[in-house]
Amino acid sequence: MSNANAQSLAASKAITSAKNVRALYWLGDDLRLSDNVIFDDIAQHAQQLMIVYCIDPQWFKGSQYQAEYLGQHRLKFLLESLHALDEALNQYGQQLHIVYAQAQLCLPHLINTHGINRVYRSHHSGADERAAWQAIQQQCDTDIEFVSCTTQTLFNLPQLPFELDALPPSFSQFRKRIKDSHFDAAKEQTSWLPPMVVLQVQDTLLQSWLSYPAWLKQTHMLSNVFCGGEAQGLLQLDSYFSSKLAHRYKIVRNELAGWEHSTKFSPWLANGCLSARQVVSALRQFESQHGANESSQWIEYELLWREYFHWYGHKFNNKLFCFSGISGNKPLTSFYAQRLQAWKSATTPFALVNALMTQLNQTGYMSNRGRQIVASCLIHELQCDWRYGAAYFQQQLIDYDVAINWGNWQYLAGVGADPRGGDGLILPSNSKLTILKANL
């Protein structure tokens, strides 16, 4: 199934007229009702609906890079986002079913036992997520329709002025190419959703998936300044643009700490509680009221970095996780257990790195410049394989986003896009200490 919204939705409309649609919406990084093309399509074409989010038990097992997929801070933000969405859905007479099971295992079962004939999913920039989507399709009858739509990026694939295979090799070229392209404005929330598909609760398999372990609910013990959910994301959007902070963004965005030095939209964007289009709409409104300057425009520039990495993830698939990245050149680094452990536990010889890692460990967030510093330290000072750092960020960051995270790590390791750097921080190897000294 193509990810092109226009094409998949047009196809789904043609089929819709002929049948009664019992839809299943498998949620991922699209935890919102507003500006969500999938909910809009469901409202128009489905007669019944089941909404599911799968928490995969594998997420809590160690990976090959000695980190979990999902740490406590991420889990807390995710659960808050899911519960907020469930509450919002209740207003529509709907419910979010959170199942503790691998999607490839439980979704085909749910689809087959509940007479589902159409499945929706947001098109994901992660290779594993896309593989899971394919695996589910292969386990279902061929007359079930699978519809995948873009909800994370500004542009849809057909709106890009090039084929995905021809994605420019550097961010600067990407930015030039899309300069005159247009994306859709953010949309309002749907006013209606179809009634629920009634769950076969006597099904013992389903019962076991619905009763997820008690420890999963313990994350409220953690305190954090960030709170997940669409309403909280919209509140942060409103709060940021109600002030004049955007007029100073470029000047202060590289500060290492401070709530107001950057937008802090990333956790909500990563979980899809906010859309990039909503951010751009709010930014344009701010600029029409208060005027644009270099700083306010720089917010859109950073969102284009995000956009670039998303399409980069779509294009390069598993190369995102390769030691030699997309460049094919292996960095001169290795795996050093003790150095990695010192880095993770904030006990390196570098005070600044330790302070930043402590911040990450305690909150699940770190500023962009902080991330660049600790990543450069792991790669260039401690000479560790960059993938161990990327995997630790994956576990810890509440704004973890597969393409942005692994793309930025590749970039800093010199094996990704634009390896000579476009953001002013990539250092030649003989000046690797400069970054630490400059910030001490």
Ligand SMILES: Cc1cc2nc3c(=O)[nH]c(=O)nc-3n(C[C@H](O)[C@H](O)[C@H](O)COP(=O)(O)OP(=O)(O)OC[C@H]3O[C@@H](n4cnc5c(N)ncnc54)[C@H](O)[C@@H]3O)c2cc1C
């Ligand atoms: C090694 C490393 C790993 C990173 N991992 C992630 C990640 O997993 N998830 C994530 O969202 N960001 C990641 N970033 C990018 C960036 O650090 C965060 O997006 C930013 O710090 C989030 O804070 P903010 O929302 O206040 O950003 P702002 O400075 O206010 O920027 C606004 C938005 O622009 C986007 N953005 C900003 N910087 C970047 C960037 N370098 N690359 C792509 N998009 C950007 C984000 O969506 C951000 O919310 C990483 C950066 C590095 C160096």
